[in-house]
Amino acid sequence: MGVLPRPTAASHAIVLRTWPTGETSVLASLLTADHGYVKVIAKGARGERSVLRPLVRPGRLVDVEFSLRPDRELQYLKGGQILEDAADQPLDLERTAYLLAAVDIVDRCRPGDERDLGLFDLCRRFRRVLSSSASGSGASQFYAFEMGLLNLHGMTPELEFCAQCGEPDAVDDRGLRFCAASGGLICRRCVATGAGAAGRPLDRDSLAALRRLAADTFDADPDIDGDRLRRREIGILLHRFMTYHVPMYRLPAALDLLRKRRTDDPRAAARESEAR
Ligand SMILES: [Zn+2]
Secondary structure (H helix, E strand, C coil): CCCCCCCEEEEEEEEEEEEEECCCEEEEEEEECCCEEEEEEECCCCCCCCCCHHHCCCCCEEEEEEECCCCCCCEEEEEEEECCCCCCCCCCHHHHHHHHHHHHHHHHCCCCCCHHHHHHHHHHHHHHHHHHCCCCCCHHHHHHHHHHHHHHCCCCCECCCCCCCCCCHHHCCCCEEEECCCCEEECHHHHHCCCCCCCEEECHHHHHHHHHHHCCCCCCCHHHHCCHHHHHHHHHHHHHHHHHHCCCCCCCHHHHHHHHHHHHCHHHHHHHHHHC
16 A cells, blocks of 8 residues: 655745744745745744744745645645845845735735736745845835736726826826725816815826836836835825725735834934924
8 A cells, every 4th residue: 555645836935924833833824936825834843943944934935845735725834945036135124124014915915816926926026126126215116016916906096097087188287186996096177076085186296106106117216215205105195095995905014113113213203393
């Protein structure tokens, strides 16, 4: 009587979230390149010398081997290695927060089915630009990531036409608003009739910034990263849009920490009050 081979799979993956379980083990949700979302148990991974330990850190890009039993919700993590690009630099606190925020959002807001494979690619590209580009704070790249996620959910904001009347000409005008419930831009004429009242006023520079983010280049954007008020405004607009359109979305804890830290910093607080 032979032993039946146990089905296993190997794939590149991004670690989304981890939880301790039992005495020494770790549960981890992975977004894999080949099998989409997979939840694994890493036996003994909290032990100092466990070879699985480095593989279950949120935000890491790994090449892992795991059991693949379709009838089971939980697979066994068997082994693997950390994958890093040669150009990778250690992330500073702000970029680390953006990376953790991104994997936190992805863990809760996967579009499902084969679009999860597109999501792996989006996460990998975001991770790569964060760790390889020297310029910018990472904020504009994080916003580009959010745009990419909205796109995968089929919820790209309308930025060319008025979401209410469909007029393209009315958009290059003043008096625009951006309204999540309406699906994006609202032109001045529609605003005058009360449309988009739940949204926020949108100036032309912010509109241009949103359009650049939607272009999916992941380039650091100095007009967003270098202008605190613009960065904050774009963050609010995208946050509201995600809250309205992406099921299960909420502000990631890592971003909340970043915001609190900025407020605790006396210099940041001083700049904050100067801006008022
Ligand atoms: Zn309109």
